[in-house]
Amino acid sequence: MKFWLVRLASLLLAVGFAFGLESVVGHQFPSIYRLVVLAGLYITLSVSLNLINGITGQFSIGHAAFYMVGAYSAGFVSKALFSHQPLVPQLWMIVMALFGACCAALTGLVVGLPSLRLRGDYLAIVTLGFGEILRIVTQNIGAIGGAYGMNVKPFGSPPQALWLVWLLAILCVAVCRNLLKTAHGLPFLSVREDEVASAAMGVKVPKTKVTAFVVGSAFAGAAGALLAHAETFISPDTFKMDVSFIILTMVVLGGTGSITGSVISAIALFAIPEWLRNLQDPVTKDPIQIPGPALVASIISVVIAVALFKAVQNRFHGSKPAKFGLYLAAIAAGFVCKLAFTPILAQAPGLAAKSFEASALRMVIFAATLIILMLIRPQGIFAHHEFSWSWVAKLFRRAPKEATA
Amino acid sequence: MSTTGEKPVVLSLEGATIQFGGLIAVNNATFELQQGDLFGLIGPNGAGKTTCFNLITGVYKPTSGTIRFQGKEIGGLTPAKIAQMGICRTFQNIRLFPALSVVENVVVGAFLRHRTTLGSAFAYLPSSIRETSALKKEAMDLLEVMDLADVAQARSADLPYGKQRRLEIARAMATRPDLILLDEPAAGMNPQEKEDLQVTVRRIRDDFQKTVLLIEHDMRFVMGLCERIFVLDHGEEIAQGPPEKIRNDPKVIEAYLGEAV
Ligand SMILES: Nc1ncnc2c1ncn2[C@@H]1O[C@H](COP(=O)(O)OP(=O)(O)OP(=O)(O)O)[C@@H](O)[C@H]1O
Ligand SMILES: [Mg+2]
Numbered sequence: 001m002k003f004w005l006v007r008l009a010s011l012l013l014a015v016g017f018a019f020g021l022e023s024v025v026g027h028q029f030p031s032i033y034r035l036v037v038l039a040g041l042y043i044t045l046s047v048s049l050n051l052i053n054g055i056t057g058q059f060s061i062g063h064a065a066f067y068m069v070g071a072y073s074a075g076f077v078s079k080a081l082f083s084h085q086p087l088v089p090q091l092w093m094i095v096m097a098l099f100g101a102c103c104a105a106l107t108g109l110v111v112g113l114p115s116l117r118l119r120g121d122y123l124a125i126v127t128l129g130f131g132e133i134l135r136i137v138t139q140n141i142g143a144i145g146g147a148y149g150m151n152v153k154p155f156g157s158p159p160q161a162l163w164l165v166w167l168l169a170i171l172c173v174a175v176c177r178n179l180l181k182t183a184h185g186l187p188f189l190s191v192r193e194d195e196v197a198s199a200a201m202g203v204k205v206p207k208t209k210v211t212a213f214v215v216g217s218a219f220a221g222a223a224g225a226l227l228a229h230a231e232t233f234i235s236p237d238t239f240k241m242d243v244s245f246i247i248l249t250m251v252v253l254g255g256t257g258s259i260t261g262s263v264i265s266a267i268a269l270f271a272i273p274e275w276l277r278n279l280q281d282p283v284t285k286d287p288i289q290i291p292g293p294a295l296v297a298s299i300i301s302v303v304i305a306v307a308l309f310k311a312v313q314n315r316f317h318g319s320k321p322a323k324f325g326l327y328l329a330a331i332a333a334g335f336v337c338k339l340a341f342t343p344i345l346a347q348a349p350g351l352a353a354k355s356f357e358a359s360a361l362r363m364v365i366f367a368a369t370l371i372i373l374m375l376i377r378p379q380g381i382f383a384h385h386e387f388s389w390s391w392v393a394k395l396f397r398r399a400p401k402e403a404t405a
Numbered sequence: 406m407s408t409t410g411e412k413p414v415v416l417s418l419e420g421a422t423i424q425f426g427g428l429i430a431v432n433n434a435t436f437e438l439q440q441g442d443l444f445g446l447i448g449p450n451g452a453g454k455t456t457c458f459n460l461i462t463g464v465y466k467p468t469s470g471t472i473r474f475q476g477k478e479i480g481g482l483t484p485a486k487i488a489q490m491g492i493c494r495t496f497q498n499i500r501l502f503p504a505l506s507v508v509e510n511v512v513v514g515a516f517l518r519h520r521t522t523l524g525s526a527f528a529y530l531p532s533s534i535r536e537t538s539a540l541k542k543e544a545m546d547l548l549e550v551m552d553l554a555d556v557a558q559a560r561s562a563d564l565p566y567g568k569q570r571r572l573e574i575a576r577a578m579a580t581r582p583d584l585i586l587l588d589e590p591a592a593g594m595n596p597q598e599k600e601d602l603q604v605t606v607r608r609i610r611d612d613f614q615k616t617v618l619l620i621e622h623d624m625r626f627v628m629g630l631c632e633r634i635f636v637l638d639h640g641e642e643i644a645q646g647p648p649e650k651i652r653n654d655p656k657v658i659e660a661y662l663g664e665a666v
Binding site: 198203211 | 462464483484485488489493494496500501502503504505509512513514516517519521523526527528529531533534536537540541576577580
């Protein structure tokens, strides 16, 4: 009884959150409505890829392909059929999300079945190749818009898709979390850890891998279907290899296997470039300029700080607080270097005259952030850990416990 | 089911042979394990002992010959299928699931008896929650028996070597096999640990009613534990019988180059 009450409450909470977000963003911040939609889609994409790569230990690097299958199949059907059927747009989008999920799952089965039965990293090559082939083929099919792309406007006005996108993200997180909370998650993890030992314990290794791949693809397909309806326009360029790599980066950066990590790094990696793109002076509204000497000094000092940080990480084996102090010192050393180098570099005649627009450097900053994070924390931000309430409770309880000890 | 003497035959190899390219790793192996046997498989390095295990557990398909388990031919079935039929093993070079906790490792073994569907786990239905706690409880009971309950929540990779070996046995036991194969379970253990292990292996046979087939290099360990022994050298059988007979067999003494057997 209590179980079902909790279940009902969390369901209501999820739906309430999705609609709350829809109305808050829709009414208060319409300028970022589209970004919030995309962020929700990226959460679904990274968590679903995490099921394949992080939890089951496979190496799929073409997740955008299944996103694309969902988008195009749902978009195409929606265009052709919506006007002939009785559902309201909201319900129709749910049906289309399911349809996109089914199409992507089927595609996943066709792609995954042969490549997952083999050992080694065939999956990486196959998924990457499949994504590119699919994109190029689509570019050449006139009926679905070819290289120009396809308009998906079944409803008169653009649909309110944000709530649905975030519900999908919550569903995806819930499904993966539930899997890991029950014993059914263990064969997936054990396949990641050791296939031979798993098989010897009676785990059907190929079936487990294919299941993870198909479920992950289905979620990507549902996300694609919602994208098609939310954006009302899709083209092969929407699903370039970059998208696959961004999703992969989200998974790796968050910590392979950690759902929490995937969610947080999906939001962060999506938001950082967007934030950098719009960097402007708060008063004059001009794009922010970075003077040449400051930029070069920053690069040098970041390199120094990271090198010091790594040195502390690898060489120092003292107590935790001492190590933390040294980390802070390494970062402080970086700042000091920046301050020291900037005036020196300003003497260089060629450099002093130059300046760079911050938004133009955004991909550079983005890439540098990734490299630095991977250098100082190769296991990903969350490694294998998950957010949990007991963990939060422990944080708060720790202080008095130590006092009594 | 055929019987010799009084007890039913659990496992029988008849002329089991496997060839890797030009190398015949196991040639014409023929032996039989009866219910409740404690059977030893010995031989010098590279004799083909582990390969024998790999044949029985379906890692390799025999080139010729038959392998029967409880009367059913199992040669060439997948390892997962064979595990489900009731044969489970440990590995010479320990193969735990390193990032999983000790109890999770054991639950993976117990999981082959799951009844709920994957869908019920995705939806977190009460049935799958109940099953999870039942399997966990079962795993904890096994850890108690194997004297590992105190480290149940530790990462299995963090255990000391001897405990890792014991955990591997616990994990195999969790599948509730009729026949358990142990590949050098005492390797790397100190004398005290070896003695404890002998007690454990006896308990597995006596209290849990398993049939045990084990590979071991330590002659004192094997001779003190096993009731029947099969000796391989270069993939060929050189002797078979009770420990007293093996100890005095000239071919065995020669294969071990005069080492005290
Ligand atoms: N997959 C394989 N391909 C080719 N040769 C193999 C393969 N597996 C085992 N062998 C060879 O078969 C022979 C027997 O190996 P096996 O591992 O069974 O020996 P063992 O009796 O377990 O020895 P040890 O006591 O060292 O564990 C060795 O010569 C080995 O190189
Ligand atoms: Mg061996």
